[in-house]
Amino acid sequence: MELLTGSSTDQAPANPAATDDMLATQPVGYWCGLAQTAVTRHLRDAMAKVDVTQPQYWVLNRVNGGPAAPSREEVVAQLTHLADGPHEIARIVDQLLHREWLRIGDGQRLHLTEAGEAARVRLRELATEVRAVVHQGISDEEYVAALKVLRRMVANVEGDGTPGRPS
Numbered sequence: 001m002e003l004l005t006g007s008s009t010d011q012a013p014a015n016p017a018a019t020d021d022m023l024a025t026q027p028v029g030y031w032c033g034l035a036q037t038a039v040t041r042h043l044r045d046a047m048a049k050v051d052v053t054q055p056q057y058w059v060l061n062r063v064n065g066g067p068a069a070p071s072r073e074e075v076v077a078q079l080t081h082l083a084d085g086p087h088e089i090a091r092i093v094d095q096l097l098h099r100e101w102l103r104i105g106d107g108q109r110l111h112l113t114e115a116g117e118a119a120r121v122r123l124r125e126l127a128t129e130v131r132a133v134v135h136q137g138i139s140d141e142e143y144v145a146a147l148k149v150l151r152r153m154v155a156n157v158e159g160d161g162t163p164g165r166p167s
Helices: 020-025 028-048 054-064 072-082 088-098 114-134 140-158
Strands: 102-104 110-112
Touching (some): 028 140, 054 072, 054 088, 054 110
C-alpha cells in the first residue's frame, strides 16, 4: 500500500497507557471506538435516569427538526442507520405514540405533542450538560481540530475522487 502523505510512522498495538510521545503510533480505530463507547454510555446512563433512551431523543429531534412533519416511514428511513437494528426506530415511534409524546396528524404525519416538546427540550438541556462534561478541558478550537482530522481520515479511506486517494 502506498503512503499518501509520506509518513512512515509505524503502527503499534493499541495501548490505553500510551504516553503522549507514543500516541502517533496508536491505532485511530481503537481510540475512536473507545471514545464512542464511553461517551455513548455516559449519555445513555444520564438519559436512563429520566426514563428516556437516546434513540427516543433522536426521534423527537427528527420529528421536530424539518420544514414539514415527517411520516413514520421517513423517520424510520432517516434514523435506522443509527439504531441497533432495523426495527428499533419503528418501535420507538410506537413507544412515543403510546407515551403521548407524538401524535399522528393529517396525511399520517408525525407531530410532537406538548408533552413531547417539553420532553425534547428537557433532553436537549440534559444533552448539553453531558456535552459539557465530555468537553471539559477541551477548547472549541481543539474540538474542531479533532473533528477535522477525523473527517479527513474518513475521506482518505472512503475516497472522494481525488487522484491518489482510494475510491
